[in-house]
Amino acid sequence: MDTTEPVPAVPPLPTGYPAEPAGPSGPAPTKKHWYAKKAVWIPVVVVVLVAALTGVLLVAQSSQNPSTTAGSPGATTVPGQGAVGTGYLAHASNGVIFIQWTQSGTSVNGTAEVDTLSGTPPNQSVSTKTINVTGQLQGSTITLSFNGGTEVFGTLSDGSFTVNFPQSDGSLGPVTFTSATASDFNQALSALQGNTGAQNSQAAAANQLAAEQQNIDKAASAVAGGITGLQSDAASMNASLGAFTQSLAQQQTDLGTEAKLESQVIAESQNGTANEQVCSESDTVASDGDTVDSDGDTVSSDADTTEGDVGDVRTDIADLQNASASLQAAQAALPTYTDGAPTLSAVNQAIASAQKAVTTVLGTANADIAQANSYETQGYQDAQAAANAGSCSGPSQPETQPTIA
Numbered sequence: 293m294d295t296t297e298p299v300p301a302v303p304p305l306p307t308g309y310p311a312e313p314a315g316p317s318g319p320a321p322t323k324k325h326w327y328a329k330k331a332v333w334i335p336v337v338v339v340v341l342v343a344a345l346t347g348v349l350l351v352a353q354s355s356q357n358p359s360t361t362a363g364s365p366g367a368t369t370v371p372g373q374g375a376v377g378t379g380y381l382a383h384a385s386n387g388v389i390f391i392q393w394t395q396s397g398t399s400v401n402g403t404a405e406v407d408t409l410s411g412t413p414p415n416q417s418v419s420t421k422t423i424n425v426t427g428q429l430q431g432s433t434i435t436l437s438f439n440g441g442t443e444v445f446g447t448l449s450d451g452s453f454t455v456n457f458p459q460s461d462g463s464l465g466p467v468t469f470t471s472a473t474a475s476d477f478n479q480a481l482s483a484l485q486g487n488t489g490a491q492n493s494q495a496a497a498a499n500q501l502a503a504e505q506q507n508i509d510k511a512a513s514a515v516a517g518g519i520t521g522l523q524s525d526a527a528s529m530n531a532s533l534g535a536f537t538q539s540l541a542q543q544q545t546d547l548g549t550e551a552k553l554e555s556q557v558i559a560e561s562q563n564g565t566a567n568e569q570v571c572s573e574s575d576t577v578a579s580d581g582d583t584v585d586s587d588g589d590t591v592s593s594d595a596d597t598t599e600g601d602v603g604d605v606r607t608d609i610a611d612l613q614n615a616s617a618s619l620q621a622a623q624a625a626l627p628t629y630t631d632g633a634p635t636l637s638a639v640n641q642a643i644a645s646a647q648k649a650v651t652t653v654l655g656t657a658n659a660d661i662a663q664a665n666s667y668e669t670q671g672y673q674d675a676q677a678a679a680n681a682g683s684c685s686g687p688s689q690p691e692t693q694p695t696i697a
Contacts, residue, residue: 380453380469383480387418390477391469393425400427404438407481409488413495416488418481504626511619512633518612519634519642525608526649529601533653535594536660543587543667547674550580554674561681570682577678578687584671585690591664592693598657599696602650609643658695665692 379392386409393402402425410419427436427443434453437443446455451471456464557573616639623633668690675687 378471378473379477381472381477381480382467382469388477388480388484389469390472390474390480391425393427395429398428398430400425400429400436402426405477407484409484414492414499416492416495418485418488501626504622505629505631507622508619508626508629508633509631511615511622512631514615515612515619515634515639518608518615519639522605522608522612522642522646525601525604526646529598529605529653530649532594532598532601533656533660535597536591536657539587539590539594540660540663540667543584543591543664546580546583546587547667547671550577550584550671550674553577553580554678557678558681567682567684571679571684574675574678574682574684578675581671581675581687581690585668588664588668588690588693591661595657595661595693595696598653602653602696605646605650609646612639612643654696661693661695668692 377392379390381391382389387407389404389406391402391404393400395401404423404425406421406423407418408421409416411417423439425436425438426440427434429435429448432448434446434448434455435443436446436455442458444455444457446453446466452468454466454468456466459465553573554577557570557577560573561567561570616636619633620636623629672687672690678684679686
């Protein structure tokens with residue numbers, strides 16, 4: 293079953309093919325064999341050639357492997373192989389067409405070899421089809437039909453003929469077929485295939501270049517983001533130390549209150565104050581000691597926050613190192629491409645600065661934790677001293693706050 297197959301628009305057909313002797317000026321000869329000078333043979337496929345300036349669009353119906361009939365050329369010509377005789381060649385940027393026919397009276401019957409580009413680089417290829425050609429040749433007037441489609445009309449003159457193909461906009465698009473040999477056709481096909489291969493190679497190279505550039509850009513963006521994130525988390529880590537200062541200050545104040553009451557209890561016990569009152573006040577000292585211990589818990593909570601921030605910074609450092617390694621690998625694949633990516637020196641400097649900050653923050657935080665533990669120990673000792681003064685029950689041991697690493 294025939295199908296309609298549009299062919300992409302192409303620029304105006306070139307001229308300059310070797311001209312054959314002028315065509316007949318009078319009535320056509322009774323018989324012209326397919327191998328004669330004016331023979332025109334066309335493969336079985338519908339072709340569309342377009343003149344870019346006029347928007348020509350030719351549509352032809354295609355059929356595969358047409359049967360051979362008496363009086364027509366033999367087996368279908370294989371592009372570049374075994375093409376013989378002469379015919380008419382149309383050459384465009386999107387393909388070539390080679391027509392050969394036999395003539396009986398005014399009737400012509402043959403085939404056209406149609407080789408057209410399909411796909412886009414880097415996967416462009418040349419496809420081959422053949423189409424039947426029938427028509428009438430009366431003097432210089434020629435009428436052709438491709439695969440039984442709509443007839444097109446033209447003139448034959450000086451070894452070439454031009455036919456006008458109806459376009460979708462109602463205009464006529466002229467396409468010129470120039471007398472040419474099978475060798476001319478083979479050369480045109482070879483050039484088309486060579487150009488296709490070159491375009492595919494160029495497109496593949498361009499795609500590879502774009503991919504390599506994209507890899508560098510992506511890796512560079514990750515490195516830049518890694519540096520920014522590292523600096524931001526390091527700043528948060530440093531800021532978390534401020535909470536220690538406030539917590540320790542409160543703990544110190546509460547310890548002072550406890551110490552003052554402890555001194556009062558000891559003095560009362562020495563002055564003969566009733567033991568019941570001394571123990572009551574001793575319990576208050578122990579309660580103040582619990583407050584100091586609770587302040588130590590706050591310091592521990594501050595330490596948890598700082599420890600989390602330290603973990604974030606360490607993760608940032610590892611991520612930045614990985615991103616930097618990816619960037620260096622991408623740059624090695626395309627060393628000529630520069631896009632302002634962060635240098636390895638900048639990466640190393642950011643990592644070294646963050647590592648130094650981690651060391652400093654850990655030292656400061658652990659010193660504050662040690663101070664909090666010292667305050668809790670002192671609070672316990674004060675409460676114990678107050679209890680001993682009145683032979684009262686002693687306080688609970690404080691919980692030591694762990695350091696962070």
